[in-house]
Amino acid sequence: MIAPDLADLLWQGLVETAYMVGVATLLSGIGGLLVGVLLIVTDRGGLLAAPRLNLLLGLAVNIGRSLPFIILLVAISPFTRSVVGTTIGTTAAIVPLTVSAVPFYARIVEAAFREVGRDVVDAARAMGASRWQIVGKVLLREARPGLVAGLTITVVALIGYSAMAGVIGGGGLGDLALRYGYQRFEDDVMIGTVVLLIVAVQAVQMLGDRLARRLSHR
Known part of the structure; x- marks a missing residue:
């Protein structure tokens, strides 16, 4: 049996983690998708080819991915304070979480788009589809399993x-x-948090895998 006080602590910690991860996922999903689309369309031979812009954007993404999260937390603390007014608390943590995840997901989006067959894009062009119709109705649609998995x-x-x-x-x-x-050397709290983190990761992975499989069969 879990002591009532311990159960309350673990529940509060789980709720706070869900809040941080949920909001950061929404923001980084949108941001990473937009950056990933820009990486694809501005590449050489892309729909809006701009090699210099692509190079700069790719460099910024690589820099963002190369910074360890613990260093990023400290490095962008002035930016975090300017956005939410503080550097402490769950809301403040969302800022570095999002900043770290956007370039991470952007590269996954780029890779998912590259998996879409060139012949599919060429066929859409031949049918008179505009650039953004190709992005929205071809690339995004065909890359859905990879986007969800990413x-x-x-x-x-x-x-x-x-x-x-923390x-x-x-x-x-x-x-x-x-x-x-x-x-405080409270082993029961440590064990409880580890178990909850493992369960959360397993649940997210299972749901994501199932949705990706469904989309790949359509």
């Missing part, structure tokens, strides 16, 4: 990042594990 990977990564946000008082299960499990 978003699933991104959510799993965000769950791990949210735990690290280092700066970001709340959630990571903060709970740090304050009670590590600093």
Whole structure:
């Protein structure tokens, strides 16, 4: 049996983690999709070929992906404060979570689009489809399984990042594990947070895999 106080702590940590990851997933999903589309359409031979812009955008994405999350937390703290007014708490943690996930998902989006057959795009062009019709009705539609699978990977990564946000008082299960499990040597809290994180990752992965399989069969 789990003690009532421990159950309350774990539930609060789970709710805070779900809030952080949920909002960050929404924002990074939209941002990563937009950046991924820009990477594809501005590439050489793309629908809006702009090699220099593509190079700069790719460089920015690579820089964003290369920074360890724990360093990013500190590095963008002035930006976080300017956006939400503080660098502590669950809402503040959403900012670095989103900033770290956008370039991560953008590369996945780019890879998913590249898997769409060139002949499909050429056929749409031959039928008179506009550039943005090709993006919306061809690339996005054909790449849906890869986009969903990539978003699933991104959510799993965000769950791990949210735990690290506890280092700066970001709340959630990571903060709970740090304050009670590590600093106070309460092993039951540490074990509980680890179990909940494992369950959350497994649930997200299973749901994402199932949805990706459904979309790939349509």
